[in-house]
Amino acid sequence: MEKDELPRAMHDMGGVSKFMCDPVDTEPHALTDFDREVDAIRQLLGMRKVMSVDEMRRAIEAIPEGQYLRMSYYQRWMRSITDNMLARGVFTEEELRAALEQAG
Amino acid sequence: MSDILEIPSDRLLAAVRGLLVAKGVMTTDEIAERIRITDGGSPAQGARMVAKAWTDPEYKALLLRDGTAAAEMLAIPMRGLPPLGVLEDTAEVHNLVVCTLCSCYPRAVLGYPPFWFKSAAYRARAVRDPRGLIGEWGTVLPEGVKLRVVDSTADYRWMVLPRRPEGTEGWSEEQLAAIVREGDMIGVTIPSIA
Amino acid sequence: MIAPGTKVRVKLDWPETRGPCHIRTPHYVRGETGVVERHLGNFPNPEDLAFARPAAVKALYHVRFDPKPFWKEGVAPEELVIEIFEHWLEEAA
The missing domain is CATH 3.90.330.10 (Nitrile hydratase alpha /Thiocyanate hydrolase gamma)
Structure with a gap:
């Protein structure tokens, strides 16, 4: 069977035909403050055993493909962190809505 | 939360950071320290x-x-x-x-x-x-x-x-x-x- | 423990089709046959860690494949080496 016909998950990208003709952007891209803070929060959540790296990856992998490909790398992390915190009950949806109001 | 995608990323980060700090999971100083270490x-x-x-x-x-x-x-x-x-x-x-x-x-x-x-x-x-x-x-x-x-x-x-x-x-x-x-x-x- | 040099086959299994999961065995290598290079150590099963479930410790191997037959088009490398957990490996016929 052709590899492209296998029931792969969308993040499982090795050898996938639709990316084979894409050029690689080899230029350096500076990280934003947003990127670096999300990265730091992820590390702290891991160190505190609040969210393992595999829990974070799983929630990233659950993002629908169309959205996944549109989001930046750290936007995916932010989405995953939020989903994990809600799922684990670190904060509730009501609390998040209130905090978003304040942050807005 | 289904409408999470509609929220601008910076606003979501501010809200989540605020909640994590309020819940005692981490402090803003710890976040700053972690950024400093990672940048190293x-x-x-x-x-x-x-x-x-x-x-x-x-x-x-x-x-x-x-x-x-x-x-x-x-x-x-x-x-x-x-x-x-x-x-x-x-x-x-x-x-x-x-x-x-x-x-x-x-x-x-x-x-x-x-x-x-x-x-x-x-x-x-x-x-x-x-x-x-x-x-x-x-x-x-x-x-x-x-x-x-x-x-x-x-x-x-x-x-x-x-x-x-x-x-x-x-x-x-x-x-x-x-x-x-x-x-x-x-x-x-x-x-x-x- | 699987000895270096042992021929192994990666299980042809698709947990992705059965519900939420987190799999560290790439799709392109499932069902393929390779050779164990070495035992890298033992690590908690990420498939359970991803759901915050108790995770059994599993042996992790570096397994070498000849990927040339994997795809009809493209010029694959001469060797492809992948970290694969023991529960994804079976004896090759």
């Missing part, structure tokens, strides 16, 4: 290891046997981080590292993963068209050199120990470290003194 990681760390391995056979043996211990020997913090494996390039074999499933990268010794390493194009092409891929950096392997791709799928992080370029005889470790780039330690480029 850079390819210069890995380059020091490569340069030392080029000049010290005992260190090279340790590096290939236990990358974590070899990093710690140069005061690079590794505690609590995934084990580091080191892939040796030879006259016969060139190594290339990819993570097709996400973006596993030897951050402890190379810093934040570069943009290209995380891209769909890199992740897809590295296992199926690696010579075309490294050609994007202008890299061409000598004829007869075997290309060995390492898909970093699980608990290790991998870096490449490239070959020491000709014309560097008698150079100091510092001089050697200065020519080793990020891409050389992933395998998309090859160190040169040109």
Whole structure:
């Protein structure tokens, strides 16, 4: 069977035909403050055993493909962190809505 | 929360950060400290290891046997981080590292993963068209050199120990470290003194 | 423990089709045959860690494949080495 016909998950990208003709952007891209803070929060959540790296990856992998490909790398992390915190009950949806109001 | 996508990222970050701090999971000082530590990681760390391995056979043996211990020997913090494996390039074999499933990268010794390493194009092409891929950096392997791709799928992080370029005889470790780039330690480029 | 040099086959299994999961065995290598290079160590199963479930410790191997037959188009590398957990490996016929 052709590899492209296998029931792969969308993040499982090795050898996938639709990316084979894409050029690689080899230029350096500076990280934003947003990127670096999300990265730091992820590390702290891991160190505190609040969210393992595999829990974070799983929630990233659950993002629908169309959205996944549109989001930046750290936007995916932010989405995953939020989903994990809600799922684990670190904060509730009501609390998040209130905090978003304040942050807005 | 279904409407989470509609929220601008910065606003979501501010809200989540505020909640994590309010719940006592972390403090803003801890976040700032973690950013400072992470910003300290850079390819210069890995380059020091490569340069030392080029000049010290005992260190090279340790590096290939236990990358974590070899990093710690140069005061690079590794505690609590995934084990580091080191892939040796030879006259016969060139190594290339990819993570097709996400973006596993030897951050402890190379810093934040570069943009290209995380891209769909890199992740897809590295296992199926690696010579075309490294050609994007202008890299061409000598004829007869075997290309060995390492898909970093699980608990290790991998870096490449490239070959020491000709014309560097008698150079100091510092001089050697200065020519080793990020891409050389992933395998998309090859160190040169040109 | 699987000895270096042992021929192994990666299970042809698709947990992705059965519900939420987190798999560290790439799709392109499932059902393929390779050779164990070495035992890398033992690590908690990420398939359970991803759901915050108790995770059994599993042996992790570096397994080498010849990927040339994997795809009809493209020029695959001469060797492809992948970290694969023991529960994804079976004896090759």
